Amino acid sequence: MELKEVFEPIINFIKGFQKKETENSKVKAKERLKLVLYQDRASVSPDYFEMMKKELVEVIKKYVDIDEELMEVELTRLFEDGLDGPALVANIPIKNFKPVAKKVEEKKDEPVVVEEVIEESKTEEATEKVKTEEIVEEKSEEQTETAEAEEKKEEVDEEIKEEPKTEEVVEETKEEVKEEKTEEQQKDEEKKQPTKKETTKKTQSKSKKSTKK
Protein backbone atom coordinates (compact mmCIF):
# COMPACT_ATOMS: atom_id res chain seq x y z
CA MET A 1 0.00 0.00 0.00
CA GLU A 2 2.76 2.40 0.98
CA LEU A 3 4.93 1.40 -1.96
CA LYS A 4 2.10 2.06 -4.35
CA GLU A 5 1.53 5.51 -2.93
CA VAL A 6 5.18 6.35 -3.37
CA PHE A 7 5.55 5.08 -6.91
CA GLU A 8 2.25 6.19 -8.44
CA PRO A 9 3.24 9.86 -8.92
CA ILE A 10 6.54 8.75 -10.43
CA ILE A 11 4.76 6.45 -12.88
CA ASN A 12 2.35 9.19 -13.79
CA PHE A 13 5.23 11.61 -14.34
CA ILE A 14 7.00 9.23 -16.70
CA LYS A 15 3.74 8.43 -18.45
CA GLY A 16 3.52 12.13 -19.33
CA PHE A 17 6.39 11.61 -21.77
CA GLN A 18 4.58 8.80 -23.51
CA LYS A 19 2.18 9.31 -26.37
CA LYS A 20 -0.86 11.23 -25.20
CA GLU A 21 -4.11 9.26 -25.14
CA THR A 22 -5.96 11.68 -27.36
CA GLU A 23 -3.50 11.07 -30.19
CA ASN A 24 -4.42 7.40 -30.37
CA SER A 25 -6.83 6.29 -33.05
CA LYS A 26 -8.52 4.00 -30.55
CA VAL A 27 -9.80 6.97 -28.58
CA LYS A 28 -11.29 8.43 -31.73
CA ALA A 29 -12.88 5.12 -32.66
CA LYS A 30 -14.46 4.85 -29.24
CA GLU A 31 -15.75 8.42 -29.27
CA ARG A 32 -17.29 7.99 -32.70
CA LEU A 33 -18.82 4.67 -31.79
CA LYS A 34 -20.34 6.09 -28.63
CA LEU A 35 -22.31 8.62 -30.61
CA VAL A 36 -23.30 6.22 -33.37
CA LEU A 37 -24.55 3.74 -30.81
CA TYR A 38 -26.60 6.46 -29.09
CA GLN A 39 -28.26 7.22 -32.41
CA ASP A 40 -28.74 3.58 -33.34
CA ARG A 41 -30.21 2.72 -29.98
CA ALA A 42 -32.65 5.60 -30.24
CA SER A 43 -33.84 4.24 -33.56
CA VAL A 44 -33.91 0.66 -32.34
CA SER A 45 -36.79 1.64 -30.08
CA PRO A 46 -38.70 4.31 -31.97
CA ASP A 47 -41.59 3.96 -29.54
CA TYR A 48 -39.43 5.25 -26.73
CA PHE A 49 -38.35 8.30 -28.70
CA GLU A 50 -41.90 9.00 -29.85
CA MET A 51 -43.12 8.74 -26.29
CA MET A 52 -40.64 11.37 -25.18
CA LYS A 53 -41.52 13.59 -28.13
CA LYS A 54 -45.24 13.40 -27.37
CA GLU A 55 -44.73 14.34 -23.77
CA LEU A 56 -42.45 17.19 -24.81
CA VAL A 57 -45.15 18.50 -27.14
CA GLU A 58 -47.76 18.33 -24.41
CA VAL A 59 -45.64 20.44 -22.08
CA ILE A 60 -44.74 23.06 -24.70
CA LYS A 61 -48.33 23.22 -25.90
CA LYS A 62 -49.34 24.55 -22.51
CA TYR A 63 -47.34 27.71 -23.15
CA VAL A 64 -46.99 28.08 -26.90
CA ASP A 65 -49.06 27.19 -29.93
CA ILE A 66 -46.68 25.07 -32.03
CA ASP A 67 -46.68 23.42 -35.43
CA GLU A 68 -46.46 19.73 -34.57
CA GLU A 69 -46.10 18.56 -38.14
CA LEU A 70 -42.98 20.62 -38.78
CA MET A 71 -41.48 19.87 -35.39
CA GLU A 72 -38.13 18.03 -35.42
CA VAL A 73 -36.40 16.35 -32.52
CA GLU A 74 -33.05 14.78 -33.30
CA LEU A 75 -30.22 13.08 -31.52
CA THR A 76 -27.03 14.65 -32.87
CA ARG A 77 -23.58 15.73 -31.91
CA LEU A 78 -22.94 19.23 -30.64
CA PHE A 79 -19.64 21.04 -31.13
CA GLU A 80 -20.55 24.53 -29.90
CA ASP A 81 -19.05 26.43 -26.98
CA GLY A 82 -16.59 23.80 -25.95
CA LEU A 83 -19.31 21.18 -25.87
CA ASP A 84 -18.55 17.98 -27.69
CA GLY A 85 -20.98 15.20 -27.21
CA PRO A 86 -24.38 13.79 -28.01
CA ALA A 87 -27.23 16.24 -27.71
CA LEU A 88 -30.96 16.36 -28.21
CA VAL A 89 -31.68 19.14 -30.69
CA ALA A 90 -35.28 20.26 -31.16
CA ASN A 91 -36.60 22.52 -33.90
CA ILE A 92 -40.09 23.66 -32.99
CA PRO A 93 -41.90 26.22 -35.18
CA ILE A 94 -44.19 28.50 -33.17
CA LYS A 95 -47.60 29.56 -34.46
CA ASN A 96 -48.66 31.80 -31.60
CA PHE A 97 -47.71 32.65 -28.10
CA LYS A 98 -50.49 31.73 -25.76
CA PRO A 99 -51.29 33.93 -22.82
CA VAL A 100 -52.90 30.86 -21.29
CA ALA A 101 -50.25 29.82 -18.84
CA LYS A 102 -49.84 33.27 -17.29
CA LYS A 103 -53.56 33.69 -16.78
CA VAL A 104 -53.86 30.22 -15.36
CA GLU A 105 -51.09 30.98 -12.92
CA GLU A 106 -52.59 34.31 -11.93
CA LYS A 107 -56.08 33.00 -11.41
CA LYS A 108 -55.97 29.34 -10.66
CA ASP A 109 -59.25 29.58 -8.82
CA GLU A 110 -61.20 30.39 -11.95
CA PRO A 111 -61.31 27.56 -14.49
CA VAL A 112 -63.90 29.52 -16.49
CA VAL A 113 -61.22 31.93 -17.70
CA VAL A 114 -59.25 29.16 -19.35
CA GLU A 115 -62.23 28.16 -21.43
CA GLU A 116 -62.66 31.71 -22.65
CA VAL A 117 -59.07 31.95 -23.77
CA ILE A 118 -59.30 28.70 -25.65
CA GLU A 119 -62.30 30.06 -27.49
CA GLU A 120 -60.33 33.14 -28.44
CA SER A 121 -57.44 31.12 -29.82
CA LYS A 122 -59.89 29.09 -31.86
CA THR A 123 -61.23 32.23 -33.53
CA GLU A 124 -57.68 33.30 -34.26
CA GLU A 125 -56.97 30.00 -35.90
CA ALA A 126 -60.09 30.38 -37.98
CA THR A 127 -58.96 33.75 -39.34
CA GLU A 128 -55.55 32.30 -40.16
CA LYS A 129 -57.17 29.49 -42.08
CA VAL A 130 -59.11 31.99 -44.17
CA LYS A 131 -55.91 33.78 -45.03
CA THR A 132 -54.20 30.63 -46.16
CA GLU A 133 -57.19 29.76 -48.29
CA GLU A 134 -56.91 33.12 -49.98
CA ILE A 135 -53.32 32.46 -50.89
CA VAL A 136 -54.15 29.07 -52.29
CA GLU A 137 -56.91 30.50 -54.42
CA GLU A 138 -54.74 33.25 -55.81
CA LYS A 139 -52.36 30.59 -57.01
CA SER A 140 -55.16 28.60 -58.55
CA GLU A 141 -56.28 31.71 -60.43
CA GLU A 142 -52.93 31.92 -62.10
CA GLN A 143 -52.95 28.29 -63.07
CA THR A 144 -56.30 26.70 -63.82
CA GLU A 145 -59.69 27.88 -62.75
CA THR A 146 -61.91 25.03 -61.71
CA ALA A 147 -65.54 25.49 -60.89
CA GLU A 148 -65.02 24.56 -57.27
CA ALA A 149 -62.24 27.06 -56.80
CA GLU A 150 -64.42 29.79 -58.30
CA GLU A 151 -67.20 29.07 -55.88
CA LYS A 152 -64.90 29.21 -52.93
CA LYS A 153 -63.31 32.37 -54.24
CA GLU A 154 -66.64 34.09 -54.49
CA GLU A 155 -67.45 33.17 -50.97
CA VAL A 156 -64.17 34.48 -49.65
CA ASP A 157 -64.32 37.57 -51.87
CA GLU A 158 -67.64 38.47 -50.36
CA GLU A 159 -66.17 38.21 -46.93
CA ILE A 160 -63.22 40.39 -47.87
CA LYS A 161 -65.32 42.98 -49.67
CA GLU A 162 -67.44 43.59 -46.65
CA GLU A 163 -64.51 44.81 -44.65
CA PRO A 164 -63.06 47.40 -47.08
CA LYS A 165 -66.54 48.82 -47.65
CA THR A 166 -66.71 50.12 -44.12
CA GLU A 167 -63.25 51.58 -44.54
CA GLU A 168 -64.35 53.38 -47.68
CA VAL A 169 -67.19 54.99 -45.83
CA VAL A 170 -64.75 56.25 -43.28
CA GLU A 171 -62.46 57.61 -46.00
CA GLU A 172 -65.22 59.60 -47.63
CA THR A 173 -66.36 61.32 -44.51
CA LYS A 174 -63.06 62.18 -42.84
CA GLU A 175 -59.61 63.59 -43.65
CA GLU A 176 -56.54 61.48 -44.28
CA VAL A 177 -54.82 62.17 -40.98
CA LYS A 178 -57.91 61.39 -39.03
CA GLU A 179 -58.43 58.21 -40.99
CA GLU A 180 -55.38 56.59 -39.49
CA LYS A 181 -56.46 57.56 -36.07
CA THR A 182 -59.90 56.21 -36.58
CA GLU A 183 -58.49 52.97 -37.91
CA GLU A 184 -56.29 52.73 -34.90
CA GLN A 185 -59.20 53.52 -32.71
CA GLN A 186 -61.25 50.87 -34.42
CA LYS A 187 -58.52 48.34 -33.81
CA ASP A 188 -58.22 49.41 -30.24
CA GLU A 189 -61.91 49.09 -29.84
CA GLU A 190 -61.83 45.62 -31.34
CA LYS A 191 -59.15 44.61 -28.93
CA LYS A 192 -60.98 46.12 -26.03
CA GLN A 193 -64.23 44.44 -26.84
CA PRO A 194 -63.21 40.88 -26.04
CA THR A 195 -61.40 42.04 -22.93
CA LYS A 196 -64.55 43.77 -21.87
CA LYS A 197 -66.44 40.58 -22.46
CA GLU A 198 -63.89 38.75 -20.42
CA THR A 199 -64.16 41.13 -17.56
CA THR A 200 -67.90 40.92 -17.64
CA LYS A 201 -67.79 37.14 -17.70
CA LYS A 202 -65.22 37.14 -14.96
CA THR A 203 -67.41 39.30 -12.83
CA GLN A 204 -70.28 36.98 -13.60
CA SER A 205 -68.29 33.96 -12.58
CA LYS A 206 -67.14 35.74 -9.49
CA SER A 207 -70.67 36.65 -8.63
CA LYS A 208 -71.71 33.05 -9.24
CA LYS A 209 -69.04 31.85 -6.90
CA SER A 210 -69.95 34.36 -4.31
CA THR A 211 -73.53 33.19 -4.53
CA LYS A 212 -72.38 29.57 -4.20
CA LYS A 213 -70.37 30.49 -1.15
Place this chain on the structure above:
Amino acid sequence: MGEVIVITSGKGGVGKTTSAANLGTALTIMGKKVALVDTDIGLRNLDVVMGLENRIVYDIVDVVEENCKLKQALIKDRRYEGLFLLPAAQTRDKNAVNEEQMKKICEELKLEFDFVIIDCPAGIEQGFKNAIAGADRAFVVTTPEVSAVRDADRIVGLLESSSLPKPQLILNRIRTKLVKKGDMMDESDIVDLLSIKLIGAIPDDENVIVQTNKGEPSVTNPKSLSGKAYMETARRILGEDIPVTIPGKKDGFWAKFKKFFTITK
Protein backbone atom coordinates in the same frame (compact mmCIF):
# COMPACT_ATOMS: atom_id res chain seq x y z
CA MET B 1 -31.65 -31.91 -21.93
CA GLY B 2 -29.02 -29.97 -23.81
CA GLU B 3 -28.42 -26.28 -24.36
CA VAL B 4 -28.84 -24.48 -27.66
CA ILE B 5 -26.29 -21.71 -28.28
CA VAL B 6 -26.62 -19.38 -31.25
CA ILE B 7 -23.50 -17.64 -32.54
CA THR B 8 -24.38 -14.40 -34.27
CA SER B 9 -22.78 -11.06 -35.22
CA GLY B 10 -24.75 -8.89 -37.59
CA LYS B 11 -21.73 -8.10 -39.72
CA GLY B 12 -20.27 -10.77 -41.97
CA GLY B 13 -16.69 -12.00 -41.87
CA VAL B 14 -16.02 -11.43 -38.17
CA GLY B 15 -15.60 -15.12 -37.37
CA LYS B 16 -19.01 -16.62 -36.59
CA THR B 17 -18.35 -19.85 -38.47
CA THR B 18 -14.80 -20.15 -37.13
CA SER B 19 -16.06 -19.56 -33.59
CA ALA B 20 -18.85 -22.11 -33.99
CA ALA B 21 -16.45 -24.75 -35.34
CA ASN B 22 -13.86 -24.11 -32.64
CA LEU B 23 -16.23 -23.95 -29.70
CA GLY B 24 -18.06 -27.06 -30.90
CA THR B 25 -14.82 -28.98 -31.26
CA ALA B 26 -13.48 -27.67 -27.92
CA LEU B 27 -16.62 -28.85 -26.11
CA THR B 28 -16.31 -32.28 -27.75
CA ILE B 29 -12.68 -32.49 -26.66
CA MET B 30 -13.95 -31.85 -23.12
CA GLY B 31 -16.18 -34.88 -23.45
CA LYS B 32 -19.49 -33.30 -24.44
CA LYS B 33 -21.78 -34.44 -27.23
CA VAL B 34 -22.18 -31.55 -29.65
CA ALA B 35 -24.27 -30.86 -32.77
CA LEU B 36 -23.19 -28.03 -35.05
CA VAL B 37 -26.02 -26.54 -37.10
CA ASP B 38 -25.37 -24.35 -40.11
CA THR B 39 -28.36 -22.07 -40.74
CA ASP B 40 -26.72 -19.97 -43.45
CA ILE B 41 -28.86 -21.42 -46.23
CA GLY B 42 -27.52 -20.56 -49.66
CA LEU B 43 -24.08 -19.60 -48.32
CA ARG B 44 -23.08 -22.58 -46.23
CA ASN B 45 -19.51 -22.70 -44.96
CA LEU B 46 -19.41 -24.59 -41.69
CA ASP B 47 -18.95 -27.81 -43.66
CA VAL B 48 -15.73 -26.64 -45.36
CA VAL B 49 -14.36 -25.08 -42.17
CA MET B 50 -14.88 -28.43 -40.45
CA GLY B 51 -13.54 -30.35 -43.45
CA LEU B 52 -16.76 -32.33 -43.87
CA GLU B 53 -17.88 -30.95 -47.25
CA ASN B 54 -17.45 -34.26 -49.09
CA ARG B 55 -19.74 -36.19 -46.82
CA ILE B 56 -22.96 -34.22 -47.17
CA VAL B 57 -25.94 -36.26 -48.33
CA TYR B 58 -28.93 -34.51 -46.80
CA ASP B 59 -29.22 -30.99 -45.39
CA ILE B 60 -31.42 -28.93 -43.08
CA VAL B 61 -33.99 -28.20 -45.81
CA ASP B 62 -34.33 -31.94 -46.49
CA VAL B 63 -35.09 -32.41 -42.79
CA VAL B 64 -37.68 -29.61 -42.82
CA GLU B 65 -39.32 -30.93 -45.97
CA GLU B 66 -39.25 -34.45 -44.54
CA ASN B 67 -37.16 -35.95 -47.33
CA CYS B 68 -35.14 -37.63 -44.60
CA LYS B 69 -34.99 -38.08 -40.85
CA LEU B 70 -32.96 -35.68 -38.71
CA LYS B 71 -30.51 -38.44 -37.80
CA GLN B 72 -29.85 -39.21 -41.46
CA ALA B 73 -28.85 -35.61 -42.17
CA LEU B 74 -26.38 -35.42 -39.27
CA ILE B 75 -22.78 -35.98 -40.37
CA LYS B 76 -20.60 -37.70 -37.82
CA ASP B 77 -17.11 -36.24 -37.45
CA ARG B 78 -14.77 -39.25 -37.39
CA ARG B 79 -11.90 -37.33 -35.76
CA TYR B 80 -13.77 -36.35 -32.60
CA GLU B 81 -16.08 -38.60 -30.68
CA GLY B 82 -19.49 -37.02 -30.23
CA LEU B 83 -19.28 -34.24 -32.81
CA PHE B 84 -21.98 -33.97 -35.48
CA LEU B 85 -22.83 -31.45 -38.21
CA LEU B 86 -26.20 -30.56 -39.66
CA PRO B 87 -25.30 -28.75 -42.90
CA ALA B 88 -27.28 -25.95 -44.55
CA ALA B 89 -28.69 -26.25 -48.07
CA GLN B 90 -26.62 -24.54 -50.70
CA THR B 91 -29.14 -24.28 -53.53
CA ARG B 92 -32.05 -22.79 -51.62
CA ASP B 93 -32.71 -19.46 -49.91
CA LYS B 94 -33.36 -18.44 -46.31
CA ASN B 95 -37.14 -18.62 -46.68
CA ALA B 96 -36.99 -22.40 -47.17
CA VAL B 97 -37.06 -22.73 -43.37
CA ASN B 98 -39.26 -20.87 -40.90
CA GLU B 99 -38.96 -20.13 -37.19
CA GLU B 100 -41.35 -22.86 -36.07
CA GLN B 101 -39.49 -25.53 -38.05
CA MET B 102 -36.20 -24.33 -36.61
CA LYS B 103 -37.59 -24.55 -33.08
CA LYS B 104 -38.71 -28.10 -33.75
CA ILE B 105 -35.24 -29.13 -34.97
CA CYS B 106 -33.62 -27.55 -31.89
CA GLU B 107 -36.00 -29.34 -29.54
CA GLU B 108 -35.26 -32.65 -31.21
CA LEU B 109 -31.47 -32.13 -31.12
CA LYS B 110 -31.55 -31.04 -27.46
CA LEU B 111 -32.79 -34.48 -26.48
CA GLU B 112 -29.74 -36.14 -28.04
CA PHE B 113 -26.91 -33.67 -27.46
CA ASP B 114 -25.34 -31.74 -24.55
CA PHE B 115 -24.79 -28.70 -26.75
CA VAL B 116 -26.35 -27.54 -30.01
CA ILE B 117 -24.29 -24.78 -31.60
CA ILE B 118 -26.03 -22.75 -34.29
CA ASP B 119 -24.02 -20.82 -36.84
CA CYS B 120 -26.14 -17.79 -37.74
CA PRO B 121 -26.00 -16.04 -41.12
CA ALA B 122 -24.94 -12.39 -41.32
CA GLY B 123 -27.68 -9.78 -41.37
CA ILE B 124 -30.86 -9.21 -39.41
CA GLU B 125 -33.38 -10.76 -41.80
CA GLN B 126 -35.23 -14.07 -41.85
CA GLY B 127 -32.05 -16.14 -41.54
CA PHE B 128 -31.18 -14.40 -38.28
CA LYS B 129 -34.72 -14.79 -36.94
CA ASN B 130 -34.64 -18.50 -37.80
CA ALA B 131 -31.27 -19.03 -36.15
CA ILE B 132 -32.28 -17.46 -32.83
CA ALA B 133 -35.77 -18.99 -32.75
CA GLY B 134 -34.85 -22.15 -30.90
CA ALA B 135 -31.85 -20.90 -28.92
CA ASP B 136 -31.43 -20.78 -25.14
CA ARG B 137 -28.30 -18.66 -25.16
CA ALA B 138 -26.69 -16.23 -27.59
CA PHE B 139 -23.08 -15.26 -28.27
CA VAL B 140 -22.37 -12.12 -30.25
CA VAL B 141 -19.09 -12.19 -32.15
CA THR B 142 -17.38 -8.93 -33.02
CA THR B 143 -13.94 -7.61 -33.93
CA PRO B 144 -12.50 -4.41 -32.41
CA GLU B 145 -13.50 -2.32 -35.44
CA VAL B 146 -16.12 0.39 -35.57
CA SER B 147 -18.28 -1.30 -38.22
CA ALA B 148 -18.35 -4.67 -36.48
CA VAL B 149 -19.04 -3.14 -33.05
CA ARG B 150 -21.87 -1.06 -34.43
CA ASP B 151 -23.53 -4.09 -36.01
CA ALA B 152 -22.98 -6.09 -32.85
CA ASP B 153 -24.81 -3.43 -30.85
CA ARG B 154 -27.73 -3.64 -33.23
CA ILE B 155 -27.83 -7.41 -32.77
CA VAL B 156 -27.64 -7.04 -29.00
CA GLY B 157 -30.64 -4.69 -29.19
CA LEU B 158 -32.60 -7.20 -31.25
CA LEU B 159 -31.65 -10.10 -29.00
CA GLU B 160 -32.62 -8.18 -25.89
CA SER B 161 -36.07 -7.51 -27.28
CA SER B 162 -36.44 -11.21 -28.22
CA SER B 163 -36.47 -14.29 -26.03
CA LEU B 164 -32.68 -14.07 -25.47
CA PRO B 165 -32.22 -11.12 -23.15
CA LYS B 166 -28.65 -11.75 -21.99
CA PRO B 167 -26.29 -12.25 -24.92
CA GLN B 168 -22.57 -12.67 -24.24
CA LEU B 169 -19.67 -11.29 -26.21
CA ILE B 170 -16.85 -13.01 -28.09
CA LEU B 171 -14.25 -10.45 -29.11
CA ASN B 172 -12.37 -11.87 -32.06
CA ARG B 173 -9.21 -10.95 -33.94
CA ILE B 174 -7.58 -8.79 -31.28
CA ARG B 175 -4.16 -7.54 -32.39
CA THR B 176 -2.26 -7.21 -29.17
CA LYS B 177 0.49 -5.07 -30.72
CA LEU B 178 -2.00 -2.52 -32.02
CA VAL B 179 -3.83 -2.54 -28.70
CA LYS B 180 -0.57 -1.77 -26.91
CA LYS B 181 0.12 1.13 -29.26
CA GLY B 182 -3.33 2.48 -28.52
CA ASP B 183 -4.50 2.01 -32.08
CA MET B 184 -7.03 -0.74 -31.40
CA MET B 185 -9.84 -0.92 -28.90
CA ASP B 186 -9.34 -3.64 -26.29
CA GLU B 187 -11.83 -5.88 -24.51
CA SER B 188 -12.62 -3.32 -21.81
CA ASP B 189 -13.42 -0.67 -24.44
CA ILE B 190 -15.81 -2.97 -26.29
CA VAL B 191 -17.49 -4.18 -23.11
CA ASP B 192 -17.87 -0.53 -22.09
CA LEU B 193 -19.53 0.31 -25.41
CA LEU B 194 -21.81 -2.72 -25.74
CA SER B 195 -22.40 -3.21 -22.01
CA ILE B 196 -22.70 -7.00 -22.24
CA LYS B 197 -20.66 -9.70 -20.53
CA LEU B 198 -17.48 -10.96 -22.18
CA ILE B 199 -17.16 -14.72 -22.49
CA GLY B 200 -14.16 -14.95 -24.80
CA ALA B 201 -11.33 -12.83 -26.18
CA ILE B 202 -9.59 -14.35 -29.19
CA PRO B 203 -6.28 -12.98 -30.51
CA ASP B 204 -5.74 -12.47 -34.22
CA ASP B 205 -3.96 -15.62 -35.30
CA GLU B 206 -2.47 -16.65 -38.66
CA ASN B 207 -2.87 -20.22 -37.52
CA VAL B 208 -6.63 -19.94 -38.07
CA ILE B 209 -6.02 -19.49 -41.80
CA VAL B 210 -3.56 -22.39 -41.94
CA GLN B 211 -5.88 -24.70 -39.98
CA THR B 212 -8.96 -23.68 -41.99
CA ASN B 213 -7.03 -24.42 -45.22
CA LYS B 214 -6.68 -27.97 -43.94
CA GLY B 215 -10.29 -28.17 -42.76
CA GLU B 216 -9.38 -28.40 -39.09
CA PRO B 217 -10.48 -26.08 -36.28
CA SER B 218 -7.56 -24.29 -34.57
CA VAL B 219 -8.34 -25.82 -31.16
CA THR B 220 -6.79 -29.03 -32.48
CA ASN B 221 -3.39 -27.31 -32.63
CA PRO B 222 -2.12 -26.93 -29.05
CA LYS B 223 0.40 -24.27 -30.10
CA SER B 224 -2.26 -22.02 -31.62
CA LEU B 225 -3.02 -18.89 -29.56
CA SER B 226 -6.57 -18.65 -30.88
CA GLY B 227 -7.03 -22.34 -30.12
CA LYS B 228 -6.04 -21.72 -26.49
CA ALA B 229 -8.45 -18.81 -26.27
CA TYR B 230 -11.30 -20.93 -27.69
CA MET B 231 -10.52 -23.72 -25.22
CA GLU B 232 -10.74 -21.23 -22.36
CA THR B 233 -14.02 -19.89 -23.76
CA ALA B 234 -15.40 -23.43 -23.88
CA ARG B 235 -14.51 -23.90 -20.22
CA ARG B 236 -16.43 -20.73 -19.40
CA ILE B 237 -19.41 -22.10 -21.31
CA LEU B 238 -19.29 -25.11 -19.00
CA GLY B 239 -19.52 -22.76 -16.06
CA GLU B 240 -15.88 -22.46 -14.96
CA ASP B 241 -15.05 -19.08 -13.53
CA ILE B 242 -11.81 -18.13 -15.28
CA PRO B 243 -10.85 -14.50 -15.89
CA VAL B 244 -10.77 -13.50 -19.56
CA THR B 245 -7.18 -13.12 -20.72
CA ILE B 246 -5.75 -12.91 -24.18
CA PRO B 247 -3.19 -15.65 -24.89
CA GLY B 248 0.05 -14.21 -26.29
CA LYS B 249 -0.57 -10.73 -24.92
CA LYS B 250 2.66 -9.53 -23.36
CA ASP B 251 2.48 -6.78 -20.80
CA GLY B 252 4.58 -3.72 -21.48
CA PHE B 253 7.25 -2.58 -19.05
CA TRP B 254 4.97 -0.12 -17.27
CA ALA B 255 2.10 -2.58 -17.06
CA LYS B 256 4.45 -5.10 -15.42
CA PHE B 257 5.81 -2.41 -13.14
CA LYS B 258 2.31 -1.40 -12.09
CA LYS B 259 1.17 -5.00 -11.67
CA PHE B 260 4.09 -5.66 -9.35
CA PHE B 261 3.11 -2.85 -7.04
CA THR B 262 -0.62 -3.60 -7.14
CA ILE B 263 0.16 -7.16 -6.03
CA THR B 264 2.24 -5.93 -3.10
CA LYS B 265 -0.70 -4.12 -1.61
